[in-house]
Amino acid sequence: xxxxxxxxxxxxxxxxxxxxxxxxxxxxxxxxxxxxxxxxxxxxxxxxxxxxxxxxxxxxxxxxxxxxxxxxxxxxxxxxxxxxxxxxxxxxxxxxxxxxxxxxxxxxxxxxxxxxxxxxxxxxxxxxxxxxxxxxxxxxxxxxxxxxxxxxxxxxxxxxxxxxxxxxxxxxxxxxxxxxxxxxxxxxxxxxxxxxxxxxxxxxxxxxxxxxxxxxxxxxxxxxxxxxxxxxxxxxxxxxxxxxxxxxxxxxxxxxxxxxxxxxxxxxxxxxxxxxxxxxxxxxxxxxxxxxxxxxxxxxxxxxxxxxxxxxxxxxxxxxxxxxxxxxxxxxxxxxxxxxxxxxxxxxxxxxxxxxxxxxxxxxxxxxxxxxxxxxxxxxxxxxxxxxxxxxxxxxxxxxxxxxxxxxxxxxxxxxxxxxxxxxxxxxxxxxxxxxxxxxxxxxxxxxxxxxxxxxxxxxxxxxxxxxxxxxxxxxxxxxxxxxxxxxxxxxxxxxxxxxxxxxxxxxxxxxxxxxxxxxxxxxxxxxxxxx
Amino acid sequence: xxxxxxxxxxxxxxxxxxxxxxxxxxxxxxxxxxxxxxxxxxxxxxxxxxxxxxxxxxxxxxxxxxxxxxxxxxxxxxxxxxxxxxxxxxxxxxxxxxxxxx
Numbered sequence: 001x002x003x004x005x006x007x008x009x010x011x012x013x014x015x016x017x018x019x020x021x022x023x024x025x026x027x028x029x030x031x032x033x034x035x036x037x038x039x040x041x042x043x044x045x046x047x048x049x050x051x052x053x054x055x056x057x058x059x060x061x062x063x064x065x066x067x068x069x070x071x072x073x074x075x076x077x078x079x080x081x082x083x084x085x086x087x088x089x090x091x092x093x094x095x096x097x098x099x100x101x102x103x104x105x106x107x108x109x110x111x112x113x114x115x116x117x118x119x120x121x122x123x124x125x126x127x128x129x130x131x132x133x134x135x136x137x138x139x140x141x142x143x144x145x146x147x148x149x150x151x152x153x154x155x156x157x158x159x160x161x162x163x164x165x166x167x168x169x170x171x172x173x174x175x176x177x178x179x180x181x182x183x184x185x186x187x188x189x190x191x192x193x194x195x196x197x198x199x200x201x202x203x204x205x206x207x208x209x210x211x212x213x214x215x216x217x218x219x220x221x222x223x224x225x226x227x228x229x230x231x232x233x234x235x236x237x238x239x240x241x242x243x244x245x246x247x248x249x250x251x252x253x254x255x256x257x258x259x260x261x262x263x264x265x266x267x268x269x270x271x272x273x274x275x276x277x278x279x280x281x282x283x284x285x286x287x288x289x290x291x292x293x294x295x296x297x298x299x300x301x302x303x304x305x306x307x308x309x310x311x312x313x314x315x316x317x318x319x320x321x322x323x324x325x326x327x328x329x330x331x332x333x334x335x336x337x338x339x340x341x342x343x344x345x346x347x348x349x350x351x352x353x354x355x356x357x358x359x360x361x362x363x364x365x366x367x368x369x370x371x372x373x374x375x376x377x378x379x380x381x382x383x384x385x386x387x388x389x390x391x392x393x394x395x396x397x398x399x400x401x402x403x404x405x406x407x408x409x410x411x412x413x414x415x416x417x418x419x420x421x422x423x424x425x426x427x428x429x430x431x432x433x434x435x436x437x438x439x440x441x442x443x444x445x446x447x448x449x450x451x452x453x454x455x456x457x458x459x460x461x462x463x464x465x466x467x468x469x470x471x472x473x474x475x476x477x478x479x480x481x482x483x484x485x486x487x488x489x490x491x492x493x494x495x496x497x498x499x500x501x502x503x504x505x506x507x508x509x510x511x512x513x514x515x516x517x518x519x520x521x522x523x524x525x526x527x528x529x530x531x532x
Numbered sequence: 533x534x535x536x537x538x539x540x541x542x543x544x545x546x547x548x549x550x551x552x553x554x555x556x557x558x559x560x561x562x563x564x565x566x567x568x569x570x571x572x573x574x575x576x577x578x579x580x581x582x583x584x585x586x587x588x589x590x591x592x593x594x595x596x597x598x599x600x601x602x603x604x605x606x607x608x609x610x611x612x613x614x615x616x617x618x619x620x621x622x623x624x625x626x627x628x629x630x631x632x633x634x
Contacts, residue, residue: 067560067561067564068560070564071560071561071563071564071593074563074564074567074568074593075593075594075597078567078592078593078594078595079592080589080592080594080595081594106594109598113600114600115556115557115600115602117556117557117559117602118557118559118597118600121559121560121597124560182560275555275556312603312604315604
C-alpha cells in the first residue's frame with residue numbers, strides 16, 4: 001500500500017494522527033406514509049422533536065457551541081421555515097419529500113450566496129434538514145465517531161461534530177467544506193485540526209486505515225509508511241509543547257530576545273480568512289492571493305466584484321499596509337479559460353506575470369479595480385514570477401495607462417506602489433536591477449527553482465529545503481539589494497512560518513515576515529527566542 | 533405581517549437606518565439576537581437593504597437570514613405599532629453595538 005498525500009486548505013491548526021472514520025451521509029426515505037392530515041401531524045411532531053433534541057444538546061454545551069445550536073433552534077421554531085412544506089403536504093406530497101424539497105431550496109439559496117459566511121451556513125441548514133428527516137424516519141441515523149479518530153467526509157454538520165468526543169484528539173478532513181463554517185469555528189475552539197477542500201476522496205472501495213493530518217499546512221497523508229509516521233509523531237510532540245507557550249502572545253508585537261521588533265504580516269487567500277480576526281495581531285497583510293476570485297467566478301470576475309473584495313480587505317486592515325498580488329495563475333494553479341492546457345512543464349511555462357502580460361485585458365481590469373481600491377487604505381501591489389526588469393516595466397505602463405483612463409473619466413483612484421515577488425533565482429540574483437517599490441520573497445517557488453525539486457513529488461521532497469544555504473544566500477542577496485535601493489523587503493513563503501528556520505531567516509537581514517493567520521502566535525513565540 | 537400592519541394603521545410607520553458594523557454582517561448569531569429583540573415588541577418591525585424595501589419581517593430568523601446582509605451594508609428599519617418608538621430604539625441600538633460582537 002502506498003501512502004496518499006492530499007493538499008487542501010487549513011480550517012483549524014494543529015497536528016493529529018488516528019484511525020480514519022469515513023462518514024457516509026445518507027438519510028433514507030421512510031416507508032409508511034399517511035393522508036395529508038397524518039403527514040402534517042408527522043412533520044409537526046418531527047420538527048418539535050428535533051427542537052427538543054437540540055434544546056437538550058444546548059444544556060450540555062456552552063459559549064460558541066450553544067450559540068450555534070440556538071441558531072438552529074431559532075430557525076426550526078420559525079414557522080416561515082416549514083411553511084412551504086405544509087402547503088405541499090396539503091396538496092398531497094408526503095411529509096419527508098415536502099420537507100426535503102423545501103429545505104433543499106433553502107439550502108440552495110445559502111449555497112449560492114456571494115458572501116462566504118452565508119455560504120458556510122449551508123452545513124447548519126443541512127443539519128436541520130437531516131435532524132428532522134431522522135425523526136420522520138423514526139430511526140437513529142447518528143454515526144458513531146470514536147474519540148481520537150480522523151473523520152473523513154464530504155462535509156460535516158455541527159451536530160455530528162458535537163456528538164463526538166474531541167478531548168482524545170482526532171481531526172476532520174473534508175473533500176469540500178469551508179474554513180468559515182460553524183464546524184471550523186468549533187474545531188478551532190476545541191483544538192481539533194481540520195483541513196477542508198481536499199477534493200474528491202475516492203478510495204476505490206478500500207478506505208484508508210490511518211491518517212496523518214497537518215492542520216497547519218492543510219495537508220493529509222492517508223496510510224503513511226512507518227518512516228513518514230515516525231517523523232510526523234516527532235513533529236507532533238514538539239508542536240504540542242510549543243503551542244501552549246505561543247497562544248499567550250498573539251496580539252503583542254513580535255520582539256526578538258535581543259529586543260529587535262519584527263513586523264509580522266498575514267498571508268490570506270480570500271477575505272474570509274480574516275473573519276473573526278483582530279487586526280491587532282498583525283502589522284498589515286503581506287500577501288493577498290487573488291486566484292480565489294477567478295476560481296469562484298469560474299472565469300473572469302468583473303471590475304466591480306474585484307473592487308468590492310479589495311476594498312473589504314483594506315477596510316479590515318484599518319490603515320495597515322495591505323499587499324495584493326496580481327493573478328498568479330498557471331503552474332499548479334490552472335484556471336479554465338485562462339491558463340494554457342498541456343504545457344510540457346507548467347512550472348516553467350506561461351504563469352504569473354508572464355500569463356498576465358499575454359492576456360492584457362484581464363490584467364488591465366485587475367489594475368483598474370486595484371487603483372480604485374487604493375483610495376481606501378494603504379495598498380501595495382505586487383507582481384508574481386517576475387524574472388527580468390522589462391516585465392515590471394511593461395506592467396507599470398499598463399497600470400499607468402489604466403490610472404490615466406480612470407482619471408480622465410473622473411473616477412477616484414490612486415497609484416499603489418508596484419513591487420515584485422522574488423521567486424525566480426534570476427530575479428533574486430539581479431534584484432538590484434529592478435526599479436521595484438518593494439520586494440517580497442516567495443520562498444516556495446524560490447526553493448523549488450533553486451533546488452530543482454518540487455515539494456509535492458515525494459521522492460525529491462527532501463531536496464526541497466528552504467533552509468538550504470543556496471536558498472538562504474539568494475534571500476540574503478535580495479535583502480542586500482533592498483538595503484542598497486532603500487526599499488522594503490519581506491518574506492511571504494512557507495519558510496516564514498517554519499519556526500525551525502526563524503533564526504536562519506532573520507540572520508539573512510530580513511525584518512518583515514508574512515504568514516498565515518493561524519501561525520502568527522507560533523511565529524511570534526519563535527521570534528522571541530531569537531537571540532540577536 | 534401585512535395583517536399586523538393593517539390592524540395598526542393608526543400608527544404611522546417610523547423608519548431609521550444603521551450600518552452593520554459587526555465583522556460578518558447579519559449572520560446567524562446577530563439574526564437570532566435581532567429576532568429575539570424584535571419579538572419583545574408588539575409593533576410590526578421590518579428590515580430592508582434599501583430605503584424603499586423590499587421589506588422583511590424582523591421577527592423571523594429564517595427570513596432575516598435570507599436577506600444575507602453583509603458587513604458594511606446599510607440596514608433600514610420600518611416599525612409600526614403602539615410601542616414603535618421603543619422598538620426602533622432597541623433594534624437600532626443592537627445594530628450600533630455590532631450585536632455585542634464588534
